[in-house]
Amino acid sequence: MKLALFFINLIIISNVCSKKIIQSTKPNIVFILIDDLGYNDVGYHGSEIYTPNIDKLAREGVRLENYYVQPICTPTRSQLLSGRYQIHTGLQHSYIRPAQPLCLPTNLPTFADKLREAGYATHAVGKWHLGFYKKECLPTQRGFDSYFGYLTGGEDYWTHHRAGDGLLPNSNHWLGMDLWDNEKVAWEYVGNYSAFVFTEKIQQIVAQHPVEQPFLLYLPFQSVHSPLQVPSSYEERYKNIKNTNRRIYAGMMTCLDEAVGKIVHSLQQAGVWDNTVLIFSTDNGGEVAAGGNNWPLRGWKRSIWEGGMRGVGFVNSRLLPASVQGTVNKQLIHVSDWFPTLVQGVAGSSLDNITLDGFNMWKTISSNTSSPRQELLHNMDPWPNQPKEFNANISAAIRVGHWKLLTGDPGSNNGQWIPVPDSGIIPIHPLKITGKDTWLFNITADPNEYHDLSTSHPEVVEELMAKLKKYYADSVPVQYPSEVEEANPAYHQGVWGPWQ
Numbered sequence: 053m054k055l056a057l058f059f060i061n062l063i064i065i066s067n068v069c070s071k072k073i074i075q076s077t078k079p080n081i082v083f084i085l086i087d088d089l090g091y092n093d094v095g096y097h098g099s100e101i102y103t104p105n106i107d108k109l110a111r112e113g114v115r116l117e118n119y120y121v122q123p124i125c126t127p128t129r130s131q132l133l134s135g136r137y138q139i140h141t142g143l144q145h146s147y148i149r150p151a152q153p154l155c156l157p158t159n160l161p162t163f164a165d166k167l168r169e170a171g172y173a174t175h176a177v178g179k180w181h182l183g184f185y186k187k188e189c190l191p192t193q194r195g196f197d198s199y200f201g202y203l204t205g206g207e208d209y210w211t212h213h214r215a216g217d218g219l220l221p222n223s224n225h226w227l228g229m230d231l232w233d234n235e236k237v238a239w240e241y242v243g244n245y246s247a248f249v250f251t252e253k254i255q256q257i258v259a260q261h262p263v264e265q266p267f268l269l270y271l272p273f274q275s276v277h278s279p280l281q282v283p284s285s286y287e288e289r290y291k292n293i294k295n296t297n298r299r300i301y302a303g304m305m306t307c308l309d310e311a312v313g314k315i316v317h318s319l320q321q322a323g324v325w326d327n328t329v330l331i332f333s334t335d336n337g338g339e340v341a342a343g344g345n346n347w348p349l350r351g352w353k354r355s356i357w358e359g360g361m362r363g364v365g366f367v368n369s370r371l372l373p374a375s376v377q378g379t380v381n382k383q384l385i386h387v388s389d390w391f392p393t394l395v396q397g398v399a400g401s402s403l404d405n406i407t408l409d410g411f412n413m414w415k416t417i418s419s420n421t422s423s424p425r426q427e428l429l430h431n432m433d434p435w436p437n438q439p440k441e442f443n444a445n446i447s448a449a450i451r452v453g454h455w456k457l458l459t460g461d462p463g464s465n466n467g468q469w470i471p472v473p474d475s476g477i478i479p480i481h482p483l484k485i486t487g488k489d490t491w492l493f494n495i496t497a498d499p500n501e502y503h504d505l506s507t508s509h510p511e512v513v514e515e516l517m518a519k520l521k522k523y524y525a526d527s528v529p530v531q532y533p534s535e536v537e538e539a540n541p542a543y544h545q546g547v548w549g550p551w552q
């Protein structure tokens with residue numbers, strides 16, 4: 053009898069153990085998403101800004117140098133979390149404003165949902181910006197076991213308060229607190245700089261996490277989005293930078309770089325670093341009016357020129373084969389590709405029954421094989437007209453192989469090239485051609501978009517226009533509701549939060 057019990061116990065124990073072993077073979081995933089980080093704002097791209105921790109991770113890992121994100125915050129986050137183009141979520145236009153009753157459609161699974169199903173603990177720390185008007189939209193309802201951060205698109209780094217976005221004439225005065233610990237307001241951090249608070253939260257999660265369970269850490273930092281705010285000791289390191297915006301921004305970047313170093317250190321201390329895949333990415337191009345820079349690329353944040361979308365990004369992991377460690381990957385990769393890359397490529401789960409616009413890039417990244425992605429719909433935004441059929445007046449861009457076609461208004465004031473302030477570089481000015489609505493570039497040969505080939509290659513324009521027409525026919529209508537009074541924090545104890 054005793055012996056039998058002993059054997060049963062042994063079987064139970066060995067089951068638990070083998071389960072643990074199976075789980076711990078799945079790599080941990082750390083996704084660091086930086087807000088408004090420009091192409092020319094990291095040391096390893098030649099920036100004057102000091103980012104030693106980021107540079108080291110990039111140089112030891114696989115640098116993605118044909119990597120794309122979306123031109124603004126909500127669109128990039130929506131594609132990252134859902135693996136779907138904006139034409140399939142209704143979020144084609146602009147970003148989600150604090151008082152709009154709008155969020156990432158709740159019927160779509162997120163990559164956090166899928167990783168949780170695969171046995172992962174899932175934590176998010178930082179900016180959400182995928183809508184919060186009802187509880188079902190909150191990160192804790194979208195696949196994350198825990199969430200610490202803010203729900204809107206930007207706010208004060210110390211007070212964690214912000215105003216409305218002014219779609220309604222009076223909403224500029226709607227001031228509210230926006231910092232959440234799961235579904236509770238985190239009042240105790242008023243006065244603490246967000247990069248420090250987030251880093252401390254991340255360190256706590258890592259230190260308390262059981263090693264045998266794989267985890268997802270989704271870390272969308274507030275840095276380095278406006279408002280330009282940083283503890284003065286960081287700004288003081290850049291006395292050489294005369295331009296005030298650029299100087300503060302540089303300090304913010306260095307403060308963020310320190311946070312990245314601390315995160316890696318905490319993963320090493322917890323003994324999980326060797327089994328971790330770290331992804332570093334910007335969410336869109338730099339905002340030149342708020343210290344960011346994308347030189348030599350054309351345009352900036354909010355535009356479909358390269359300066360708005362060509363992303364800073366890399367992967368660092370001890371799990372990558374030595375043959376690709378420390379290399380540059382020039383395969384076409386897009387932010388919508390992370391969903392299948394992480395869920396299928398890294399975690400080894402099935403993607404049956406899920407429709408995605410992204411591709412699994414794990415093989416491409418880990419063995420430099422050619423990208424399964426031959427085509428990339430950057431976006432198309434027919435708001436507010438939404439005509440029945442696509443036409444060249446609609447702002448859109450598509451990439452097919454070397455070619456990129458842009459239509460409508462691409463943004464960034466005709467596509468200016470903006471050098472770093474006081475760099476001594478004479479800016480190049482684009483020709484203004486009134487009524488122009490079509491541009492074609494060979495991006496491989498001409499990444500800075502100097503030479504429009506639309507008139508010399510009409511057959512390519514025609515072919516790419518036909519593709520845009522097809523994508524348009526396959527789009528869902530744009531959702532962009534008016535702001536509503538009920539959202540005003542004055543009705544909710546001075547807090548931005550769900551109102552429905």
Ligand SMILES: *[C@@H]1O[C@H](CO)[C@@H](O)[C@H](O)[C@H]1NC(C)=O
Pocket residue numbers: 243244245248249252
């Ligand atoms: C918040 O600020 C207070 C006062 O400066 C400090 O004592 C505390 O450690 C800070 N907490 C975090 C998480 O930064």
Ligand SMILES: *[C@@H]1O[C@H](CO)[C@@H](O)[C@H](O)[C@H]1NC(C)=O
Pocket residue numbers: 379380420421422
């Ligand atoms: C990756 O593959 C491409 C060809 O597809 C090649 O040109 C490039 O040199 C390779 N990179 C490395 C680091 O091996």
Ligand SMILES: *[C@@H]1O[C@H](CO)[C@@H](O)[C@H](O)[C@H]1NC(C)=O
Pocket residue numbers: 402404405
């Ligand atoms: C996919 O759907 C089919 C049919 O509904 C079902 O039998 C199968 O189990 C599903 N696969 C997964 C991985 O959910």
Ligand SMILES: *[C@@H]1O[C@H](CO)[C@@H](O)[C@H](O)[C@H]1NC(C)=O
Pocket residue numbers: 437445446460461
């Ligand atoms: C073309 O688009 C612009 C905005 O980019 C808009 O103001 C104008 O009304 C549109 N024209 C037509 C004919 O649709």
Ligand SMILES: *[C@@H]1O[C@H](CO)[C@@H](O)[C@H](O)[C@H]1NC(C)=O
Pocket residue numbers: 454494496497
């Ligand atoms: C585009 O540029 C690439 C790189 O220079 C070149 O290999 C390719 O032939 C070009 N395509 C065309 C159609 O000119």
